[in-house]
Amino acid sequence: MGTVSRRRGIAPFLGLCVLAGILVAGALAPVAIGAGVLSNQVSDSVDSISADLVHAEPPLVTTVTDRSGGTIATLYAQYRIPVTPAQISPAMKAAIVDIEDRRFYSEGGVDPQGMLRAAVHNSSGGNLQGASTLTQQYVKNYLVNVVDRNDKAAQQRDQEDSLARKLREAKIAVQLSQTVSKDDILADYLNVVEYTGTVYGVGAAAQAYFGTTADKLTVPQAALLAGMVNNPNVYNPYTHPDKALQRRNLVIDSMVSARSIPASYGATAKATPLGLSGSRPQAPSSTCLGAAPDAGFFCAYAVRYLVQSGLTADQIDTGGYTVKTTMDPHVSQVTKDAVNANVPTAQDGVANTFAIVQPGSDGHQVLAMVANRNYGTDPDQGETSTNIVADASNKFGAGSSFKIFTSAAAMVTGKAGLNTPLTNPFSDCFNPPDMNRYTHCYPVSNDGTSYPNPISLSAGLATSPNVAFVGLEAQVGMPAVLDMARKLGLRNTMATNDAGSKPITDPSDARSKNPQYNEPQSQYFQNLLSFTLGNSPVSPLEMANVSATLMSGGMWCPPDPILSVTDRHGQPVSLHQQACEQVIPPGVANTLEAGLSQDTTVGTSARAAQSAGWTHPDIGKTGTTQESESVAFVGGVDHYAVSSMVFADGPHPQEICPGTPVHLGDCGHGAFGGTVAAPPYFTAMNQLLAGQPDVPIPPPDPAYLDAHA
Template sequence: MKQGRLSAIPTVMSLLAAFLAVSVVGGFLGAGLLIPATAMMGTVVKSGTEVYEALPTEFTSVVPQQQSELLASDGKTVIATLYSENRIVVPLSAISPWMQKAQVSIEDHRFYEHGGVDIEGIGSAVAGAALGGTARGASTLTQQYVKVTLEKAALDRGDTKAAKAAKAVTASRKLQELKYAAQVEKEMTKEQILQNYLNLVYFGDQAYGVEAAARHYFRTTAAKLTIPQAATLAGVVQQPGANDPVKNPKAALTRRNVVLEAMHRYGYIDATQLKTAKASPLGVIKADPPKNSCAASSYPYWCNYVVNYLKTLPAFGTQPNEREGRIRRGGYRIVTTLDPDLQERAAESMGRIISPQDYPTFGAAATTIESNTGKIRAMVQSTSYSPTGKPEPGKTQVNWGADFRYGASGGFSVGSTMKLFAVIEALKQGKGESYVIPDIRPPGTPWYPRDFQNGCTTGAGAPWTPGNAEGDDPPPGADIGIATRNSINTAFVALAADIGTCNIRNTALAMGMHNSSRAAEDGSQDGKPLSTYPPTLLLGEDASPETMAQMYAIVANRGISCPNTPLESVTDSDGKKVDLQLPGCRRVLEEGIANQAAGIFQTVMTEGTGRPVQIGRPSIGKTGTDADNETWFVGATPQYSTAVWAGTPDQNNGSWGRMRLHSVDGNARYYPKAMGYLIPGPIWQGVMRAAHDGKPVVPFGQAAQPADDGGTVDIPDVRGMAVDEATTAIEGAGFQVTVGGRVASGYPRGTVARTRPTDRAPKGSAVTLRISTGVRSTPRAPTANRAAAPPAAPPAAPPAP
């Protein structure tokens, strides 16, 4: 006996056992069946039948893994296509009839005639194997569906042993497959079986299911497959590697023509169609590979942010790994909040100031949210994304615009943007904009632990000796408005001592302010508590741009906080909207308090450190500069809030001065010193102008009248007076006088144009004189399409910090 015959014996016996068992059980054996009635065959029949009867009958279909799609807010721009298997499940009605006919022709031409088990096919397989050939024709398309399903279910649960057993050529496996096939035929229609099979099988080159294969090989859909295209795909299934149309086009073409012959043989195409199809080229137009990871996305930082955010949502499972698995396998349509146009223009604004060329020494990031929804509309930074995660010039995987849990950044010291919370706490205590801050000490004067509220004070070591970043020191009678507009550190230290440092911290916590460190194991919002140390609490908690954008949005949104979210909607593979159970907006400040704060921080933009970067409409804003090489500009309107950070992301070595930054077009600019208005400020201005392009002007809430802080009195009307004359008049009314900058007005040049405050103020408080330029300004309202153009470059001489 030849070796080929010897090696075929196990296959023959397993197929014969299956054949006899199914035939006996099914009542198919007839008198004319040409099988020797020997004792051995009788034993095979008996044992096969007993085994068959004892096999399980519960067959469970699997839900095929399919790709999830991340889209921008327009619902069209693809951010990424996430999957473990590249599959898109479609109904049979969305699969070309030619594809259905081609698959049936080459795999199981009696598919519509048998009940899941083809006795004739098994008989042919027995004969072929006995003669030393291959066991072809043994499996119906239904049996193949069962086999693929069992293998897929095993792989999904990580059981590689069971997956291998699902394909093993053994009598027991074959019997189980046959029994399951018979069950499937009872429970499903032929159309359902064919639909499930075509969505489940592998078509080579990482394309699973017919829809993904049609897109991958022909840049079309399963519904539009032509006769030759359908025949090509149907021919791949038997041996996906050998018949891959991309890697092995000659083999694929030969196999395609075999399928076409089968389609003609069984009456699915006529001779003319056969001739035309066989004469056509293979016609593979391989599509670009799907963006199946965030590293392949056009928006990699944003993609990672969204995936990390989804991993926190219980709607997708109980554990982060489980949630990510579902996201990559569940066929979700995830529409995110990213505005592609704003994202592009925000990147352009940043690229005019700083670029990947400046990293690893310098970097910048910006996050823009909708003030009244928390939806993140843009998130950009000055680097390129590093696919490997290894340190490279100009590249990093860390998303500086996000909290640690979403982007792996520990945040940066936010500098004077923290003064927001001290102002709000003062307002809550009834101390208005004109409240004169007591005990303002000269820079370098020590402050001791006893000067601050218990529980939120300095350490027992050396006293704290704060100074001011730049500009003139404040007059003794500086009020909250002056201190805020000019970002006077020493005034805010005195204010904090007056109103209570722990009270400031409690206000910040109530607004949702948190440190951007590693997420806590208990799932709380931050990894470590908000600082109780006055220097940090007042002048530099470590936070992310997304956090600071939310804090200033609260003020612009009249005291209502809307948690940041990157999601518009999520629908599952059946088109059903997923209930994400996201937290809603809630009031964290009284409206009157928020509106008063908005009034104060608007003057930062019109009279203070934010003046150089106004956007052509009312806005609030605040600069921030930290000695540890970080600068900020944060500001908002009732529509949008943007926070921009620029600094030294990986080191604090004093290099954030006398530096040269490069725009994306390669131009370099020298900066003698980094300030909030100078580097992040112009970026913020460009982003906010882009965000508001074509949007109507929305006013801030009407501020309530400030509380009577010790008896307000009328301020003399000194408009048009000389400075000396005006000073005498105002001091005579019991106020202190400071002289501010020049403003456009119709009063003679050098005279007083107006005062700040204008009407009433607490006796003893400071009144600022604004000096006229002698030229009346002509206000220019923003056009319907675009706000006024930004200045060519930041001013050479900075104002006070």
């Protein structure tokens, strides 16, 4: 047994002796060892890695701001605040050098003397330890935390106990020492090293552990951080405070021994408590879940938009970008207050979403995306991690606001104009486009008997009779109506199935055989005349963008949440974005706006408008589903295109009832778009438009007042 043990110790001893001899002689090539395989292992990628290290760009925090520059979220995989040599306190520099590598400023990247000492120490069979310089440690940490951070197998190779790894590390360290100053190497090391969790680098550690900056670290603070790098988990001061304290005091003793601080000061420093901030590292949230209540859904949408525009999720989490969004903090807070007043955040089973898009012929900037719900993971607090503003999350639909699409399609095809009389009996039964002997007609009735028959399209938009619009839809044809919905703004909505999700095509899923689940809405509703009554899942944000398209003279643009993106060096980053499209003639858009301008004066939201003291010229269309599980107001005023939707969002949906607050129940005659969804619009817009001159609605185009098909 003794012979075997001695033989096990001879290999690492001789290996380190040879390595030390090679380095002392300056022959920094592993061929001197005479092992061809080892030579290949060491030579692989050394030069390229050395070049990368000279220009090292470790993962940084991406900052998301509102349009005024205020931070709304930080996104990262590694929480790191990069610092220059001048931004690191002398105490921190001394602490790390004294405990890890006292000959750092005199050695050439490797320390042959230290290697020989380690070889002697390990000759009894121990692991190859204790010989790495700070430069070599920087190389290893850079490989583990930067180059191979997403490759577990490669990270293991970067840390394996092998002579090949040591040789490669040493060669790169020497190359670095020949091209990079000692101060920069030390700062690079302190910027890349891991502490605990997602905290990396001394800048982030100073903030997370002590609420300070790296240049202000005291001796006790610096000693704690310097001690942690040896083993961040073992010396975690939050989970192992006793071990962390012992390690910190050992570093202080090393500083005294190296004469970096006087012995008397060291004694005082060792008597100082750990002095941590809070009960855990105070690192900011790494996702949009940490955004303010009025910014979470906006932030999540902005990140999704960036990915769709060409950046990867990893680039966003590590690139150190500054993302300035279009979010208007004042508009966002005002609308958030309005929906919270209408439906409390934790109200059981009721969501109130609100989106505002700014119209424009060259872009549609998103100004606000809020809900009474907050973006988060605690349902008991009224939080949801689903983007209920951007997604087709209103499963019950936007009700009669979908009559906008039928009206626009009728004008474009010439089937009807604003003055066209529409047949409007109290009830009727309409044959769908594709009929066979098993097909039944679609029965429809109006909500009440006060509607005239016939009724003009203009009056119909204001008062919303169902029979007249289903009849018009049948006349125009489903393909034209569905295509109009997509063109005006429901791009993502129409691509989802009738459950608001991606169509299911997996044959192992029974739903893949059901058209309601396996077809997009653009296909599923080709033979269903109920579409114009808005009984299908819809995105609240996209409905706001429908209004923006009309208010932009028929110009559709993607709802854009991004003003600019700059990289870590302040250089602009280009994004691949969809181009705007003229989807309907300006005359149709203006005429439809004129038709929608009566909703708040004599139409379905007039009473709520009067109660709110509303006097501004605007456009609007309310919607209410058959069982009142969802109500909506879609419209716009001035440069605000808006959708406000109140819908059941819990596992047991019921009728939505008006009241203070709005609630679920069985109230017999439930909520309407005008009574429940419109009030937040009036509340918010009255505040935002206070003191502003009115912006008139464009006059109708005479070419679209009458049918001409």
